[in-house]
Amino acid sequence: DAGVIQSPRHEVTEMGQEVTLRCKPISGHDYLFWYRQTMMRGLELLIYFNNNVPIDDSGMPEDRFSAKMPNASFSTLKIQPSEPRDSAVYFCASIQMGTGELNEQFFGPGTRLTVL
Amino acid sequence: QKEVEQDPGPLSVPEGAIVSLNCTYSNSAFQYFMWYRQYSRKGPELLMYTYSSGNKEDGRFTAQVDKSSKYISLFIRDSQPSDSATYLCAMSAWGNEKLTFGTGTRLTIIP
Numbered sequence: 394d395a396g397v398i399q400s401p402r403h404e405v406t407e408m409g410q411e412v413t414l415r416c417k418p419i420s421g422h423d424y425l426f427w428y429r430q431t432m433m434r435g436l437e438l439l440i441y442f443n444n445n446v447p448i449d450d451s452g453m454p455e456d457r458f459s460a461k462m463p464n465a466s467f468s469t470l471k472i473q474p475s476e477p478r479d480s481a482v483y484f485c486a487s488i489q490m491g492t493g494e495l496n497e498q499f500f501g502p503g504t505r506l507t508v509l
Numbered sequence: 510q511k512e513v514e515q516d517p518g519p520l521s522v523p524e525g526a527i528v529s530l531n532c533t534y535s536n537s538a539f540q541y542f543m544w545y546r547q548y549s550r551k552g553p554e555l556l557m558y559t560y561s562s563g564n565k566e567d568g569r570f571t572a573q574v575d576k577s578s579k580y581i582s583l584f585i586r587d588s589q590p591s592d593s594a595t596y597l598c599a600m601s602a603w604g605n606e607k608l609t610f611g612t613g614t615r616l617t618i619i620p
Contacts, residue, residue, distance in 0.1 A: 397552070424606070435515075435612030436553070436597060449607065484552055495541060495560070495604055500552030 397501035399485050405507045411473040414504045416485030417466055424488040426498065427460055427470050431481045442468065475508045482506070512536050515598055515611030523619050528585040532598035532611045535579065539600040539609075542574050544583045547595045547613065556583075556596075588618045 398417040406412055418425045426441040440450040445462045453460070457476070462468040472479055482505050486498040515532045522528055530544075541560055545553035559565045562576045571584040581600075585592055598611040 432517075432612075436610040438607060438609075441606070486552070495543075495558050497555045498608070500554070502550075502552055 397485055397487055397499055399483075399501040399504050401504060402502065403505045403507075405509065406475055407509050408476055409474045410508075411471065412475045412479075412506060412508075414470040414483050414485075414506070416468045416470070416501060418468070418485070418487030419489070419499055420466065422487035422489045422499075423465075424490060425462060425468050426486040426488075427468070428484040428486065428500075429481045430484060430503070436484070439470070472506075475506075477508045480506055480508050510535065512609050513598065513600060513611045516614055517612050519615040519617060521617045521619055522588060524588060524590060526588050526618075528583075528588050528592070528616060528618075530583040530585075530596050530598075530614050530616070532581050532600075533579055534581070534600055534609075536600070536602070536609070537579075538602040541601045541604055542572070542581050543599040543601075543608070544570075544572060545597040545599055545610075547597060549594075553597055590618045590620050593617045 400415045424443050427439040428436050430436045439452045440460045442462045460470045482503045484500050484503045486500045488496045488498050513534045543558040544556045546556045547553040557567050557572050559572045559574045562574050565572045569586045573582045595613040595615045597613040599608045601608050
C-alpha cells in the first residue's frame with residue numbers, strides 16, 4: 394500500500410484566501426484523523442472520523458475550519474478565510490481498528506501551509 | 510498548563526551514548542503511553558508503546574512508565590546517527606482514538 398497520501402505537500406497563500414487540504418487514507422482503514430503541528434503547540438488533534446462520520450471536532454480552532462469525509466477514501470480540511478496564524482504543518486492519519494491492545498496510527502507526509 | 514509536557518531540547522549527544530527522553534503528564538485517566546519518532550519533513554511513526562505502568566524493551570529502546578509520578582521515559586542505548594529525529598510522546602485514555610501529544614524533543618546524534 395502507498396500509505397496515507399496528502400496533497401498538496403506545500404501550499405503558500407495570502408491571508409483571506411480559501412485553502413483546501415486533501416487526504417487519502419490507507420485502504421480499509423476506518424478511522425481518519427486531522428492534526429496540526431507547530432513549534433509552539435506541538436501536534437494537536439483537530440478532528441477525527443469513524444466510517445466517514447465526524448466523531449470529535451472539539452480541536453477545530455474556529456468556524457473558519459471545516460472538515461469533510463464524503464467517502465472512505467477521501468477527506469478534506471478547509472480553511473476559509475485563512476490567516477497567518479494558520480501557518481503550520483497539517484497531518485492526516487488513519488487507523489484500522491482491530492482487536493489488538495493498540496492500533497497504530499499511520500501518518501501521511503503532511504502539508505506545509507504558509508499564509509502570508 | 511498543558512496535559513503533556515515535554516522538553517523541546519534540542520539535545521545533542523555523541524554516537525554510542527545513552528539517551529534519555531522524558532515527558533510528564535497531568536491526566537490520571539491516561540493508560541496508553543506511546544513514543545513516536547519523526548524525521549525531518551516526514552510524518553510521525555510509532556516507535557513503541559506501553560500500557561499502564563512498567564517497562565518495555567525493544568532492541569536498543571526501552572520505554573518506562575511511572576504512573577504514580579505521572580512520568581514516562583524513553584531510553585536509547587548505543588545511539589546511532591540514524592536515531593537523529595524528533596521524538597514525541599503521546600498518551601490516551603482508551604487506546605488509539607484520541608491521542609494527546611507532547612511538543613517533541615529534537616535529538617541529534619553526533620558521529
